[in-house]
Amino acid sequence: MRVVKKNINIHTPPPYKILKVAAYCRISTLHEDQLCSLENQISYYENEIRKNKNWKFACVYADKASGRDITKRKEFQKMIFDSKNGKIDLILTKSLSRFGRNTLDTLKVLKELKELGVDVYFENEKIYLLQQKSELMLTIYAALYQNESEEKSYNIRWGIKRSFESIDTKYQNRICYGYCHDNDGKLIIEPAEASVVQKIFEIYITGASLRKIAFELNSRGIVSPRGFKTWSCETINKILSNEKYAGNVLLQKTVVKDFFSGKQMINRNQDKYLITGCNPVIITENKFNQVQTEKMRRKSDKSKKY
Structure with a gap:
């Protein structure tokens, strides 16, 4: 059986162009399994960035918070601040859903990063922010993730309500x-x-x-x-x-x-x-x-x- 090693599919720039690369990770709960997952994500991205000779490690930003409110995620806010100050050229993240579950806020941030010339690579979706025609796909994905989160929230509330009715x-x-x-x-x-x-x-x-x-x-x-x-x-x-x-x-x-x-x-x-x-x-x-x-x-x- 042939084992295929998975690598982040990023187009490497010419040797003379060194990108300042960061990564963003987020979990929504403090359960032990998710905390372990966060540690693994941080380690994974740091290793991926450091082993690329055309990249300079900037930082791995990690939040333990819900994706509904961007303002309550300190690491996310710090990442945007550092982007504005020229410390980041490229951000790696597992999925657009890690950026947020609120469609409007997520698209607003992506527009801001795009205007700064900061690219974002969404690994699951295989989309680059600065790619042509990426805006439509990212809008669709953002809406889907918000709807998914709303349905999950509704199902939890429904379950709690049903439990209230039980003696x-x-x-x-x-x-x-x-x-x-x-x-x-x-x-x-x-x-x-x-x-x-x-x-x-x-x-x-x-x-x-x-x-x-x-x-x-x-x-x-x-x-x-x-x-x-x-x-x-x-x-x-x-x-x-x-x-x-x-x-x-x-x-x-x-x-x-x-x-x-x-x-x-x-x-x-x-x-x-x-x-x-x-x-x-x-x-x-x-x-x-x-x-x-x-x-x-x-x-x-x-x-x-x-």
Whole structure:
């Protein structure tokens, strides 16, 4: 059996022309297998560049980030900055999808590099940026990769939503302040934290403000859920609003705003899923409802002042 060694298919320039060559790699998760893949890509490209006598190694830029937002990829931004400063003549990358999953942003960057005279070789697509008629093909590929990413994102969200509808959903066993996991991964009460939760509810019902409760906890030297020495009003408000303390779980309280931003926002229009009696009770349902009523009353009183 004949073994064929794969090499990057790049046309080498005349001997007198030495190109400053860089490479760009990206993974979207921090899973161990992807981290290993990133290390392999970095090593692969550096070796390919250094062994070519007509190339000068510039850098291998590598990001661990989603391809949806170019501005959040520091290494990518550094590569563009170095290109503008004449440090790069050619960029190697495995695929156009590594450059980004947002068609508009990707094409904008490619246009910028083209105007700078910086070529890009996309290995999977076998396309050079500075080749004639490459623009059409790159536009098509960019649109395909964005659509692929959108479909994957939709399928993940759909799967999560279906799991919400299942009575055995794993989301009901997520830890929050006042609980911990037993050996089987089920929620059990963490006594010291649960005592703080109960105190917060009791003080609030007596008429204390969030600021006063925070002051009380801080003065007692009680550490916040995130390990801070001081409690914020927002943290206390979230505890007072968490139905889990009454033994219930409300799922899909937040949703992803859109594919491009990936930001979570309060769910005001889509279905929510309430699972009752699914974990140990720290606050009785009657007391929890009392607090919610009191919160609404205070909110209403505050709005009447304006």
